[in-house]
Amino acid sequence: MRLLNYLGQWRSVAKEAKDLTVTVAKFMGLLHVTDAYLCSSTLVYGPSMLPTLNISGDVLLSEHVSHRFGKVGAGDLVLVRSPNDPRKIVTKRILGMEGDQVTFFVDPKHSDRSQTTVVPKGHVWIQGDNIYSSFDSRTYGAVPYGLIQGKVFCRVWPPDGFGSLD
Template identity: 65%
Template structure:
């Protein structure tokens, strides 16, 4: 009987260690740092068409420390299951001039970004579905700020402005 109790106690201790580790991973991934695979043409030439792995932090947007030029992960306004990677072009109160067709700048419109929103665009204006199509994005849809590229190895480093 003692042997079973000893085994049960050891099993419970080990299970508790695993549970604590999984909680640590969840908190780190959700609220601190997480690697994210970014794929597609919208951020060319900053990010590769074939895909990059970037490290994103999840604190800046919670404390209002984002600004124009930052590359962010944003929950898609059209499909909440998708995450977009775009660059912040303007913050609330900024005036933005934009055109749906980058080749026809004479057909541009302008607006002031409303309170609590940001204007995001891909670096490749010809292949990006961004604020020019769906308007300013609520600050609450921002999931994180991209810190640096970690894969492929020959491109490790910051993304720049």
């Protein structure tokens, strides 16, 4: 009789563990889908987006829907997979869409020489707001639209900078 009682307790514990595991797995799946396809937070730091973003780091919220439907355009702040290092995500501003003519300073630190180019089909022209310290389309050219990972819509940290980045 004791053995049956003991086995019954273990079955109860096993069922509870299985139910908890299924609940955690569902939650983790929902978390993954939300982070990858809907909305995520990103820590951004460095000088390339000064004065819009802080050099010491900002936490931004980005949504991952607009770019899938072609709803990003010139002026938008976007997260882009770096063409030079696919492990990195960079934050830049779109200055030109496919077909747009873009004029930019080639090396603003050392000369006033500018160049004009037309953004090819399926590409965007991205630049940092700090043209003196940004590695962007001026260096590696127009970026394929498919490298856009998300559109930034809000700064959540630091608290004094909280709000929309439109």
